[in-house]
Amino acid sequence: MKKKSASHSAFFNPRVLLGVLIVLAGVSLALFAANPFGRSSTARAVRNQQQTQPDIPAIDPSVLPPGFDCSQVYNLGIDRQENFAAGLIMIACGYSEGGSPSPGSRVFGYGGLSQWMQKLLPEPLFIGGADVDVVLPDGVFPKVTQSESMEWCHGNTCVVNYNDSRTAGACYSGISSSTDGGATWTASQQLCTGHGTNFGDPIVVYNAALNLWFAGDLATGCGGQGVGLWTSLDGVTWIPGACAANLGGGAGDRESMWVDNNPTSPHFGRMYISFNNFGVGGGALQVVYSDNGTVWTAPITINGSFIRDIQITGDLQNSGRVYVAAMIEGGGQFNLRQNVMYRSTDGGATWTSTNVGTTFQPPGRSVCTGGTYFACMFGTNNWRHMGWGQPVANGNFVSLDYAQCGQNVACTGATDHGNIYYVRSTDAGLTWGTPVQLNTDTGTAMQWQPSLAAGANGALFASWYDGREVNGGADLNCTAGLSTQNCYRRWGRISTDNGATWQADDMVGRALSPLPGQPDGTLQSDYQGDYDYHSTDNNTTIGGWTDGRVIISGQSQQDVFVNRVPLVTIPCIPGWSAGGVMPSVNVRSAGVFFPADGNFYAMGGRSADTAGNEFTHPFKYNTATNIWGTQAATYPDAQVNNMACGVLTDAGTPYIYCVGGSQAGNAIISARVFRYNPVTDAITTVAAPWPGAGTTVLPGGFTVFNNKLYILGGFDTITNMGQGTNQIWEFTPPTTWVQKAAVLPVPLAFIPTTTIGSLIYTGGGADITGGAVTDTTNSFVYNPVADSIGTITSIPRATSFTRGLNFNGKMWVLGGQFPTPSNEVDIYDPVLNSWSLGPAMLTARRNAAMDTDGTSRIWAAGGYDDTGVANITTEVFCQSAGTPTPTPTATATATATATATATATATPTATATATATPTATPTGTPSVTPRPAPTPRPRPTPPPRP
Known part of the structure; x- marks a missing residue:
């Protein structure tokens, strides 16, 4: 049986609707006739100029x-x-x-x-700029x-x-x-x-x-x-x-x-x-x-x-x-x-x-x-x-x-x-x-x-x-x-x-x-x-x-x-300035900026080149307070020098993934992969060892593109008394490794590498032949989608044993050079295909922990200085934020999945408002003028300690 509604009229048809609309239209026109005036073009004025009402029905x-x-x-x-x-x-x-x-x-x-x-009195302070009427x-x-x-x-x-x-x-x-x-x-x-x-x-x-x-x-x-x-x-x-x-x-x-x-x-x-x-x-x-x-x-x-x-x-x-x-x-x-x-x-x-x-x-x-x-x-x-x-x-x-x-x-x-x-x-x-x-x-x-x-x-x-x-x-x-x-x-x-x-x-x-x-x-x-x-x-x-x-x-x-x-940012001193002191002198760590918490991490490394000095915990640099701390998580082994590390996401959670590594006094090179969650401070080993390592190869240049970690080249510490490699490897979480068909035009190790847009760029790298190390100016561009590689304008300074970083759409190559490092910064513009000098670092460094947030800050910590001594200092480069270069990604198809309806719970009591606490800022130090880069030349030296 059809029920009648007790509270709502059931008598409705198009003629009734039309009649109601005509009445409403008449009321609207009557209102307009009583007040046919509009406003001025300024926000505080009142207009008394008559306008003509457009021919628009009250309700269509x-x-x-x-x-x-x-x-x-x-x-x-x-x-x-x-x-x-x-x-x-x-x-x-x-x-x-x-x-x-x-x-x-x-x-x-x-x-x-x-x-x-408008009152002719001083106005109080406001949050933000002037307000504007946009209509x-x-x-x-x-x-x-x-x-x-x-x-x-x-x-x-x-x-x-x-x-x-x-x-x-x-x-x-x-x-x-x-x-x-x-x-x-x-x-x-x-x-x-x-x-x-x-x-x-x-x-x-x-x-x-x-x-x-x-x-x-x-x-x-x-x-x-x-x-x-x-x-x-x-x-x-x-x-x-x-x-x-x-x-x-x-x-x-x-x-x-x-x-x-x-x-x-x-x-x-x-x-x-x-x-x-x-x-x-x-x-x-x-x-x-x-x-x-x-x-x-x-x-x-x-x-x-x-x-x-x-x-x-x-x-x-x-x-x-x-x-x-x-x-x-x-x-x-x-x-x-x-x-x-x-x-x-x-x-x-x-x-x-x-x-x-x-x-x-x-x-x-x-x-x-x-x-x-x-x-x-x-x-x-x-x-x-x-x-x-x-x-x-x-x-x-x-x-x-x-x-x-x-x-x-x-x-x-x-x-x-x-x-x-x-x-x-x-x-x-x-x-x-x-x-x-x-x-x-x-x-x-x-x-x-x-x-x-x-x-x-x-x-x-x-x-x-x-x-x-x-x-x-x-x-x-x-x-x-x-x-x-x-x-x-x-x-x-x-x-x-x-x-x-x-x-x-x-x-x-x-x-x-x-x-x-x-x-x-x-x-x-x-x-x-x-x-x-x-x-x-x-x-x-x-x-x-x-x-x-x-x-x-x-x-x-x-x-x-x-x-x-x-929105107020952490106070910034333009250029390079001194940061906090590391927990220990430090070499051969991988630097990683972790966007989820905004902090900088030094993964692995050691305090000296003799056996038994490897670090067992990650170091965290609080970028707001400029203070280093030692985390509780423990590395799965001691082979934590010269790792390739980057931030990758698995099932929606970001981690720092680290690949490979060496240990002082141990001839075996690790192929192990682990990941670190800074939020939970936990490290787990990933069941996907790097096939390119074998037992002798350290990763070369490394970078992340489209949630994949790429390794370009490497250092084979044993074959022919030590030599570079030319393979390119791709890792996709959680466990997939692929060796790419493309190879580097020449074998190289310790390559400054970064991703800009959808392309991977390199600048320099070490030619290691028969154990002899020669810094090079080799510079390449790799297309990970097309799996093809070509050359770009060569970096003007031969260098290696350092990082390349994407800073506002340009590649910054910081210091490096073997065995005596430089403080020079070289910047590559992929649009102009040209290099220029950047602000020199305060300290010459190689094998240092380095990374950037991509737009406003660069961190460099530890490493060997120009006397060959392990360093304990940190320096921070800061500038106004720019706009990063967009990077394309693949698309996916959705599958609809319904979820349960939430259930209400008890009523809360209001809580008092928190009070803001100021944080420390870096101490300013004048930038150093870059010294002339040495002329690249072969330097037969013993192979670098892995």
Whole structure:
């Protein structure tokens, strides 16, 4: 038997819908006739110049499902969706009101004008730069609602994609671009064509592997309500692209997007989009991904029933891990919430989940009358928000901020209706710490709707809406649209150590804002934007927010403002400077920078060239404090000199892999492979010995490309009294070795080698013949994809027994030379195919531990100095960060795997905010002028001690 709905009308047909739409259109036109004025091109002015309203219908009936049965609104989850298509249905079915101008709206008034007059007083300090309105010039009142945005920058080009009501009914999208780093902006609606009706829910990223911008929204042309994409070569001009997800009418909601732009990640260039699909399981959480932006996987279900998609993100380092933050909303309104984090370690193919903290009381003041599933922050129907925040990931540090009620009670009965909390994981999302409160005000003013951005240097920037300044620190139930009542300002807080400690919270927005109204009748009346997704480029964040400081027709309304915040880096003394002292004099260690924790490691080595002096534990250099320490992990054997080491990822976890090695006084060379996990401080032997070692060959030059370790050449310590080798070997975790068909043009050992882009470069190397060592200027380029090798311009200085490092897309060859080392630095530019001199090291070194973070720092520690003595010193080269060269990677195909739904737990108690602790910086030392390089010549010497 068919049941009748007791609370929802079943009398709905296209004629009724059309009649409702005609009435709404008439109301909208009447409102326009009363207030046909717009705004000026400056953020603080009020315009009284009349404009002509474009011929745009209030609601376009063609975008609504024909014959839609309003009694099914709740069954289909329409009431739980945030997009504008769902909003139109709620309005048309009578379950929600469209926006309207606030009472008493006026075209011009001295009160509104005086509020925005700039005071001639010194301004306080703020976090970040000036804030800029990106949506100007605006539409015609009441179609002036712009909010809910995602921002992204690449170099000086920045893009903001946002919801825009200026042509609402036909299109709900706006996109603005800047080519001067965010100082000035140009707004457009280029995403309104190509995929049917654009319903907003904005996403945007720059793909460094493809050198291409991608922006997206929900669109009818992608299955009914799927995710449509547009592309741009310059971030300014956009053309329609692919449908990332074809979802049925009324299905897609709250999509989010992230791209893996780390050139050393196994999934470099892969783009991910998460969303709720209300066509599956009442709102299943799903993900799609693509390596080229054209072909996307079918939706991969990571939770088969409704759990709110918050935001997708991924590791800024090179693990390739991806995360989706989600929220169990407990049926909506003011029921308990539970944050959940989903994690993929295989490029988005399969997912697991972990509860983040315990259940908590959500923020807010009342149930929204315009959509009774949602909680509203103000009045009875303004600013719906459920506590959502934003996740970020940097190595093993995964972070999330969110909002919860100011007291541990149902927030409708609280006196403090919201605070901002931060929680993190230090083991890549497996376990989570205790949340800490970020806002430090002591009153009852509300804070809500936070965002979070991260830099690869470990810095975080959290920001949120904050009402502490407008009512003496006490709560204020602001009136929407009232231009004479300040309500909030954007505030924020910075951490420089992956969230362990935080600087003081401070103002971000340069002006207080009234609570903006929502006057457009084609949008939900309780809408002020559901999210503000921030991002970071080159350690500078860009973040946007909904701001009501611009007055139109006497009313505060919604604009998107943005600013950029440089994330503080570890203080840097340009050039070479002295670092910390090693635990022991040290030679023949392999230096490895480990991105997941940002530290530098010396693997293996010895303190003297006599038997029994090999090190048994790794050494760790804390790059923040410049202090060395000895780790607890123990090497599997004593054959730890002259190893080839690099960072590789296995099953989503990064390790330091080390291959081969020798021991003083032992003629046998090891083929053993082991891996070290600095996070767990554990070493395990890998069951894949290097076939190229036999019992006599030490690895030659070594480097990592596309999560594979390459060894070029080597030193055969026995054959013909000692000689170089020409083989090229490739290791892929967990256990695969391949000898490549290509060989070095000449046998060489101890070769400076590095990867730049998709090619491997060498500069120098030792010619060992009959035990005699001759430094050479041989310089080659190896293509690991094509398995071919050729020559490049020869390094001007013959050298060996040192490293080649990729520093901002150029190969730096540091010191070296046998037997007497140099402090000279030679730099190869692969674009120009030429060499130049770099800043000379403080100390001449060979057989030293060396590595770089690729963009801002180089470390050199230990090694033999120019008197032949083992060294104990460290030196650090530092410069402003540059942009690394992109590296292509292979693509993969996903297999959908469902995961279990998270279970809510008990309510937490708020925890006090951590206090920031300063760290030491390197001591400055003047750079040394490089001495002339010696003329290369054969030097018959005894073979080097292995």
